Amino acid sequence: MTEQTQWLQTQIEKLAEEQGKFTDRAFWLALEALVGEQARRHDQLSGEVDGRTWRPDRW
């Protein structure tokens, strides 16, 4: 996970904590979870791009 993602998640978490309404807090925390999912998907996709680009048989 990148520093940028961690920074974003911290910002969202802080904002969530400041919300008085339960459903508002739920929205921001779910967004934080989704940001984590984005980061994992980003890593997987980057890994696949690297893996498919690294083709010694085509050197």
Add this chain to the structure above:
Amino acid sequence: MTTLVLVSHPHLADSTSQQFLKASLPADETIIWEHIEGQSTLDVAKEQDQLRHADRIILQFPLYWYAAPAGLKAWEDTVLTRTFVYGDHRYPLAGKELGIVVTTGMPGKAFQRGGAEQITLDAAMAPLAALADRAKMTWLPIFAIHQFDYLEESEKLQLVVDYQRYLTQKQPDSLSERQDWFTKRLPAMIQQLPPEQQATGRLIEAEFAQQKDDIDALVDTLSLIKEQEDD
């Protein structure tokens, strides 16, 4: 999108899970919420009209003996007449989505072969799935809430949004659709923040959009690489 939520529960006021779900209803969408047992008499024309106008229909109830409460069956038998559903070959419900929100007193792992209940929820809900099929509706994956009273606060917070998305998010439930669901709601959520928090909200929105764009760019790159591999 219009979502019709039909709740069947014989003692709704006493149900903490149903009250929780009611309080979790999204405010920004067209949601029609109805308690079936709360109607003194079922107005068939009105009920059928509501069904005609909905894009997604949600049947929501606690699981009683591997089925919905009797109130829902009575509603089905009264409102879903043969002529209305398919008899005249007009199929007014065709293409609509049918979703099931079911609460259970047993944990999720009980609902499998070899589990305490020896039956999956998909198997228990088979008559409703058959009904959806007969009406040419699209059956959504069941949204089950197990042992609501045992959920931790963090799980209840997650449930609020999972439930809202089940009611209003496009299917299938992919990362792309989840991102779109949040993107659509972020401006209104930022708008209602106190003024001193709005700048943070906008920053989060911009960064979230950037991450989404980065993923889209990687997906595009990958499909280019795959195209070249096919050549």
